[in-house]
Amino acid sequence: MSPHRWQKSSYCQEGDACVHISTGPTLVRMADADPPRNVLTVGAKAFGGLLDLLKSSGGR
Template identity: 85%
Template sequence: MSPHRWQKSSYCQEGDACVHISSAPTLVRIADDDPPRNVLTVGVKAFGGLLDMVKTSGGR
């Protein structure tokens, strides 16, 4: 079991492939499995930039 606390995306429907997020003070972990097997770890600032880009592009 992962020592990180994971939160499922609020956009996930039952049975969909979902994004899971785990955050720490300086890092954000992103995974698409539950339990997570492959994890992308980025800095908080980089993750904020990703969210800004997704919001301005409409998710495309």
């Protein structure tokens, strides 16, 4: 069992096409399922930059 607390994206549709996120003070983990099978870990600052970019581009 994963020690991280995972949260499903609020933009998730029905089925398996969901992103799950686990945050910490310095890292953000993104996974394809809960429990996670494939996990991408990035720095919190880099993840914040990604969110800013997505917001400014309208998610395109």
